Amino acid sequence: MIASWLIPDNPPSAPSCFVIPSYALKNRTLPTRPTCAQIELAVQWWQKYPSAKIIMSTGDNQGLGITNAQVMAEYAMRLGVPRENLIEEDRSRDTWTNLLYSMQIIKQENLAPPTLVTLDLYTRRAIATARKQGWRDFYWLSVFSKGEPAYGTKRFQTHSRLTIFGYELIAMLYSKMVGWV
Numbered sequence: 001m002i003a004s005w006l007i008p009d010n011p012p013s014a015p016s017c018f019v020i021p022s023y024a025l026k027n028r029t030l031p032t033r034p035t036c037a038q039i040e041l042a043v044q045w046w047q048k049y050p051s052a053k054i055i056m057s058t059g060d061n062q063g064l065g066i067t068n069a070q071v072m073a074e075y076a077m078r079l080g081v082p083r084e085n086l087i088e089e090d091r092s093r094d095t096w097t098n099l100l101y102s103m104q105i106i107k108q109e110n111l112a113p114p115t116l117v118t119l120d121l122y123t124r125r126a127i128a129t130a131r132k133q134g135w136r137d138f139y140w141l142s143v144f145s146k147g148e149p150a151y152g153t154k155r156f157q158t159h160s161r162l163t164i165f166g167y168e169l170i171a172m173l174y175s176k177m178v179g180w181v
Contacts, residue, residue, distance in 0.1 A: 002121070002165050010140050011115075012045075016051075016113070018046065019055045020038045020072065021098035021102075022035050024158045026151060027151055028064050028065070031075055034158060040143075041141055042117045043079045045117075045141065055105055057069060057099075059091050059092055061092075061094070067090040072088075089105055095175070096180045099130050118140065119145055119164070120142040123142040125168060125171055132179075146160070
């Protein structure tokens with residue numbers, strides 16, 4: 001069942017920016033395994049295209065007193081990405097606003113086309129949401145990761161591959177109900 005949920009990547013040929021919607025933080029200084037995997041994949045691509053920007057996208061949606069974007073950017077810097085290549089989108093609290101605010105940055109910075117970098121179980125919903133918002137000519141890359149409990153209310157959501165998959169099914173249904181996909 002999980003395998004049929006996954007969709008193939010649509011890799012870019014010459015990326016100008018990567019958008020990473022946070023899956024969750026483990027604590028105030030570390031992203032969870034899924035979010036780390038997303039960042040690590042973007043960094044691998046950035047190493048091939050070092051002029052590309054990486055947009056870390058999510059505000060403080062876990063009540064940690066620090067934005068996910070800031071923790072993600074600090075993690076990317078530890079992996080060797082210079083600060084000037086990182087952009088923090090720190091207002092969003094969900095997938096809809098992750099993509100909405102990231103696209104505003106992409107337009108302001110004259111970056112295009114964007115490449116979404118997502119957890120493989122989240123890719124279907126992220127792409128559907130981007131398309132609903134009118135994203136055109138964009139790319140996506142997905143990465144496998146085991147789960148790991150996150151801080152607070154996201155603890156169960158990210159606990160394991162199975163709970164992440166269950167969450168994504170529910171999130172897709174919710175997104176359909178509210179018109180996000």
